[in-house]
Amino acid sequence: MAVAPPAAYEQTDRTTPTRLRERASYDREVVHAILDAGYVCHLGFVREGAPVVLPTLYGRVGDRLYVHGSTGSRPLRSAGGAGEAKETGMPVCVTVTHVDALVLARSAFHHSLNYRSVVVHGTARQVTDEQEKRAALDALVEQVTPGRAADCRPASAKELAATAVLRIDLTEVSAKTRTGGVNDDIEDLPLPHWSGIVPVAPAYGTPIPDKHLAPGTPVPGYVTAL
Amino acid sequence: MAVAPPAAYEQTDRTTPTRLRERASYDREVVHAILDAGYVCHLGFVREGAPVVLPTLYGRVGDRLYVHGSTGSRPLRSAGGAGEAKETGMPVCVTVTHVDALVLARSAFHHSLNYRSVVVHGTARQVTDEQEKRAALDALVEQVTPGRAADCRPASAKELAATAVLRIDLTEVSAKTRTGGVNDDIEDLPLPHWSGIVPVAPAYGTPIPDKHLAPGTPVPGYVTAL
Numbered sequence: 259m260a261v262a263p264p265a266a267y268e269q270t271d272r273t274t275p276t277r278l279r280e281r282a283s284y285d286r287e288v289v290h291a292i293l294d295a296g297y298v299c300h301l302g303f304v305r306e307g308a309p310v311v312l313p314t315l316y317g318r319v320g321d322r323l324y325v326h327g328s329t330g331s332r333p334l335r336s337a338g339g340a341g342e343a344k345e346t347g348m349p350v351c352v353t354v355t356h357v358d359a360l361v362l363a364r365s366a367f368h369h370s371l372n373y374r375s376v377v378v379h380g381t382a383r384q385v386t387d388e389q390e391k392r393a394a395l396d397a398l399v400e401q402v403t404p405g406r407a408a409d410c411r412p413a414s415a416k417e418l419a420a421t422a423v424l425r426i427d428l429t430e431v432s433a434k435t436r437t438g439g440v441n442d443d444i445e446d447l448p449l450p451h452w453s454g455i456v457p458v459a460p461a462y463g464t465p466i467p468d469k470h471l472a473p474g475t476p477v478p479g480y481v482t483a484l
Numbered sequence: 485m486a487v488a489p490p491a492a493y494e495q496t497d498r499t500t501p502t503r504l505r506e507r508a509s510y511d512r513e514v515v516h517a518i519l520d521a522g523y524v525c526h527l528g529f530v531r532e533g534a535p536v537v538l539p540t541l542y543g544r545v546g547d548r549l550y551v552h553g554s555t556g557s558r559p560l561r562s563a564g565g566a567g568e569a570k571e572t573g574m575p576v577c578v579t580v581t582h583v584d585a586l587v588l589a590r591s592a593f594h595h596s597l598n599y600r601s602v603v604v605h606g607t608a609r610q611v612t613d614e615q616e617k618r619a620a621l622d623a624l625v626e627q628v629t630p631g632r633a634a635d636c637r638p639a640s641a642k643e644l645a646a647t648a649v650l651r652i653d654l655t656e657v658s659a660k661t662r663t664g665g666v667n668d669d670i671e672d673l674p675l676p677h678w679s680g681i682v683p684v685a686p687a688y689g690t691p692i693p694d695k696h697l698a699p700g701t702p703v704p705g706y707v708t709a710l
Contacts, residue, residue, distance in 0.1 A: 304533070307530070395592060454693040
């Protein structure tokens, strides 16, 4: 019988916020739900001593995140075509953020956002196993459009060879969330300024078919479901 | 007479992509437009040799970006309450990303996103001048909700003292953009899979007034305009 993973990620010094600790969570389900609600992460790494943050797609499979790129791209080369880096991997920080509402307080000071975010500290290692690489690329497609991986041409051997995939194990992970309304100071409540929250969420527009698509090709259900 | 700034940021080694260079731009107006279309950045810095990426609000004033936080927060302490760090600042990378469309190709390999992003490499320095600090906090409020800074209670001296503001000068900056449709290989065009783009953009919901708001307080025009 498989051992169930712990319900929460272990808290470490760097996943413990210096303030507003009540917004932090290490709950595995909370973390996974935030990751699964998105598909763009901001991948941070260190290059020549300086931080670099690049937006990129990700896919989650269990307690692993995958990112991909051209084998010639900078972060993927750093994480290891050659030598030591290939074995030791590259220290990374992967952050995923969703904005849920603008919080307009009566005071400038208490303006805020409702949001959900996950910060992953870890090591990115190149995936060399072909089966894992294929599963990771499927996960990347599925993360953006669930249902799509089974409805497109899979990568050819040549395409697979041109694509580098990095894996980051989810071990040092935290979520941070703000929900609810305005937290104005009591003495500010009589002020005349409108105050409240303005919900915000990504909205999908009408799909635009490719100009070469055969007329009458129906929009798949997994697209209309977005 | 003031000298107009150059129309483009100077290109450097680290703002030159290793691939897809045609997607990169150093044009000042392009960069500013992408920054002005958002209000959440991902701020990267290095802590004990490892990268850290945190989502945070920003405001742009000319060729300066501002971020803020509690004086007790980690990045703001790193950038300098004390000693050397205060003078030298903290190397940072600030990245702003907007997703414009999902790009569903017939091949898994050519799946993509339409997006606009800006990457800023620079140094974050604490703002100590009170007038600049106030202007920066106004800019942060305005970045999220243009028109709001004049319609709320400004920060008190105590609130101002509790807030740290970091400035990052825009000097080493690049934009990256993907637009347009699907780039499938010609031999894949007859495949039966639906192919095209699905536009995506943030959408604002109906404002929810604070429970303490006096009944009948109208929703301001700058909120309905969002």
